[in-house]
Amino acid sequence: MKKSFLILAAALAATGLLRAEKLVIKGSDTLGAKLVPQLAEEYKSKNPGISFEIAAEGSTTGIAAIIDSTAQIGMSSRRAKPTEMSGAQAKGVNLKPTIVAYDGIAVIINANSPITKLTKRQVEQIFAGDITDWSAVGGSAGKISIYTRNTSSGTYQDFKDLAMNKRDYAGSSQKMAGNEQIASEVSKNPNGIGYVGLAYTNTPGIKVVPIGGVLPSKETVIAKQYPYARPTFYYTNGEPAGEAAKFVEFTLSDEGQQIVEKVGFVPIR
Amino acid sequence: MATTRTKCFALLASALIGMTSAAFAQDSGPLLDLLVKKGIINDQEAENLRAELVKDFAANTSAGKLNLGSTLTELRIFGDARVRYESRTGELPSGDTQERDRFRYRFRAGLTGKLVNDWSFGVRLETATGSRSSNVTMGDEASGAPFAKGTSTTNNDGVYVGQLYLTYAPSPMFSITAGRMPNPLNTTLMVWDGDINPEGLAEQFKYRDGANEYSAVLGQFLYSAASTQNAFGSAPKIKDAGLLAWQGGYKRYIEGTTTFFQITPTLYNYVRASETQNSAAIKGEFTPSNAAAINNLFVFEVPFEYDWVLSGVPVRAYADAAINFDAKERAKKFGTPNLDNQNKAYTIGFQYGKAVNKGDWDARIFYQSVQAFALDPNLVDSDIFDSRTNMRGVVLSGDYALGGATMFTLTGARAQRVNNTIIAPGSGDIGSNNALDKYWLLQADIVVKF
Numbered sequence A: 001m002k003k004s005f006l007i008l009a010a011a012l013a014a015t016g017l018l019r020a021e022k023l024v025i026k027g028s029d030t031l032g033a034k035l036v037p038q039l040a041e042e043y044k045s046k047n048p049g050i051s052f053e054i055a056a057e058g059s060t061t062g063i064a065a066i067i068d069s070t071a072q073i074g075m076s077s078r079r080a081k082p083t084e085m086s087g088a089q090a091k092g093v094n095l096k097p098t099i100v101a102y103d104g105i106a107v108i109i110n111a112n113s114p115i116t117k118l119t120k121r122q123v124e125q126i127f128a129g130d131i132t133d134w135s136a137v138g139g140s141a142g143k144i145s146i147y148t149r150n151t152s153s154g155t156y157q158d159f160k161d162l163a164m165n166k167r168d169y170a171g172s173s174q175k176m177a178g179n180e181q182i183a184s185e186v187s188k189n190p191n192g193i194g195y196v197g198l199a200y201t202n203t204p205g206i207k208v209v210p211i212g213g214v215l216p217s218k219e220t221v222i223a224k225q226y227p228y229a230r231p232t233f234y235y236t237n238g239e240p241a242g243e244a245a246k247f248v249e250f251t252l253s254d255e256g257q258q259i260v261e262k263v264g265f266v267p268i269r
Numbered sequence B: 001m002a003t004t005r006t007k008c009f010a011l012l013a014s015a016l017i018g019m020t021s022a023a024f025a026q027d028s029g030p031l032l033d034l035l036v037k038k039g040i041i042n043d044q045e046a047e048n049l050r051a052e053l054v055k056d057f058a059a060n061t062s063a064g065k066l067n068l069g070s071t072l073t074e075l076r077i078f079g080d081a082r083v084r085y086e087s088r089t090g091e092l093p094s095g096d097t098q099e100r101d102r103f104r105y106r107f108r109a110g111l112t113g114k115l116v117n118d119w120s121f122g123v124r125l126e127t128a129t130g131s132r133s134s135n136v137t138m139g140d141e142a143s144g145a146p147f148a149k150g151t152s153t154t155n156n157d158g159v160y161v162g163q164l165y166l167t168y169a170p171s172p173m174f175s176i177t178a179g180r181m182p183n184p185l186n187t188t189l190m191v192w193d194g195d196i197n198p199e200g201l202a203e204q205f206k207y208r209d210g211a212n213e214y215s216a217v218l219g220q221f222l223y224s225a226a227s228t229q230n231a232f233g234s235a236p237k238i239k240d241a242g243l244l245a246w247q248g249g250y251k252r253y254i255e256g257t258t259t260f261f262q263i264t265p266t267l268y269n270y271v272r273a274s275e276t277q278n279s280a281a282i283k284g285e286f287t288p289s290n291a292a293a294i295n296n297l298f299v300f301e302v303p304f305e306y307d308w309v310l311s312g313v314p315v316r317a318y319a320d321a322a323i324n325f326d327a328k329e330r331a332k333k334f335g336t337p338n339l340d341n342q343n344k345a346y347t348i349g350f351q352y353g354k355a356v357n358k359g360d361w362d363a364r365i366f367y368q369s370v371q372a373f374a375l376d377p378n379l380v381d382s383d384i385f386d387s388r389t390n391m392r393g394v395v396l397s398g399d400y401a402l403g404g405a406t407m408f409t410l411t412g413a414r415a416q417r418v419n420n421t422i423i424a425p426g427s428g429d430i431g432s433n434n435a436l437d438k439y440w441l442l443q444a445d446i447v448v449k450f
Helices: A002-014 A035-046 A059-067 A082-090 A120-128 A154-163 A179-188 A218-222 A242-252 A254-263 B004-018 B022-037 B043-060 B327-334
Strands: A021-027 A050-056 A073-076 A095-104 A106-110 A145-149 A174-176 A192-196 A206-208 A229-237 B072-091 B097-115 B119-127 B159-171 B174-180 B199-209 B212-224 B241-255 B259-263 B266-271 B298-310 B313-324 B344-352 B361-370 B391-401 B406-417 B438-449
Touching (some): A035 A050, A035 A242, A035 A254, A059 A073, A059 A095, A059 A229, A082 A095, A095 A242, A106 A179, A120 A145, A120 A154, A229 A242, A229 B043, A242 A254, B097 B159, B313 B327
Antiparallel strands (some): A073 A229, A095 A229, A106 A192, B072 B438, B119 B159, B212 B241, B241 B266, B259 B298, B313 B344, B361 B391, B391 B406, B406 B438
């Protein structure tokens, strides 16, 4: 009997009738470009029947996907806005945040820049467009090129809140699709400045600037000394269930948090 | 058994959620951060609490449902609604009188917004089509159907764009505004009706040096636009009629912001007023049968005021004097070249108190005299002397604050012609006969502002 069942299962699998369960995860590029794919690979190795669909197009898309029920997990590097909460409630969706890792938004400049430090005030002035030349902050004369994330990015909003007193970015700032694009542009532009998550600070050709004398690191983020430290989230519709709950549990497990640290984020414990 | 920490968290959660108000929900972030820092709750617990607070804020406040554009840094909604009883009486030299008693209402609602990169905007919707009045007269339906809305030429129940303007202010000292805007000039009812929102461009400068403040306002207003400037064929080229204004200002602060002296001399020049294709009402020559014409107006106005506090009560003494330097030609075209000395206007007034909070009151009195050729009859206040020049008289008015947002105002005026040898020109509400000799006004208003 047991043998017959195994043969039947093998036959069904071979004909595609036994389908693997798919976990749809959408949202933050900060989480979705590196961390979540690696977590997914590790999870799949332990749960062969599971497949993943991961779309990293910004935190806004992740929260929207939970509200629209087009994903089981929404990745977000920012908190849900009141309008998103009310939109979710109107559709009977209960947005629940789960902190999965901490991050520090690192301010990066070209590796050849003579700048060695910036103050919080200078960062605000640069990104808001009050300061437009590096000579105003101790650098060599040259027009500052600002690279930011696009408006669907949680990092875009978080940086405004944490670093810019909620002011808007300079009109001249260039909006990039992801952390890697910002790091790439800054590495090529001697007058460039941008910001990336901690996991993206090892790109060749860039350097991280201490803010008020503090560099983003595991220690300064956990101690909340670094001014642009933030939690990152999975959003689910209420308490996660089924495979999503297992993947959240895996992310929060010791093994998952080791991957968090390995990728460059700060683990939650 | 629950631990003390768990009990603390549960108590805190219920207390915070129980206290949800819009402001509290938004301001709870620093408190939660502090609780985390002190180890009373952990980050995840803080996050759960924060999410609950935001959900409550989103569900139970109107602000939580607003999704404003990221380029908007400030948005203000404002307006007022007024109900008025008004009685106007006119008397001809023959002694014949006309009375016009009306119940009227007015509604205005606006939005102003500050945008990123030093831009801002304003828009205000208001009842009625007239430039000098937003009043709708109750029961004024020409069609015969009672309580109709806005279907006749005399009833103005419709809502119209009263203001729509964009402002660029790259520094606190300078701004430029384009559109249909609140009057940027410091002036008085003698020269400008308070309801007029001029259309065009205005540049404003302001600089304060200690107790001295200097200002300038330049206005380029489109008085009347030609429908086509250069038509096909051999039709003559037509240009828009314009009103240019140059105002300089000096303000001397004597004690705080409540005691000061201010003077704002202003020069007005009407350009291309004679263009034949411009608005029929304003083109041509100022005559007894064409009282809206704006030819030969080159007016200099000097408003000044002194404000101070008298035994704890704010008081204000003010005056305005004006002269038309081109009145000789205006009088000549009117057919009265001997009256070229009728070129001056002045007003002088005093106000005691300022009604702001419930129970406050104020009172003001002013005397005003406007000679026939001194000012543009299209701009002078439409109420106090029935939109006319060649009138002089006294106005008494007082306010009583029924509440912080509700005001009762009573206004009475009595006027007569300055010079009995000519008419009192203007497009008044009392008859169409410009031979009006005497005039009385009584207005009782209740205004609600928001």
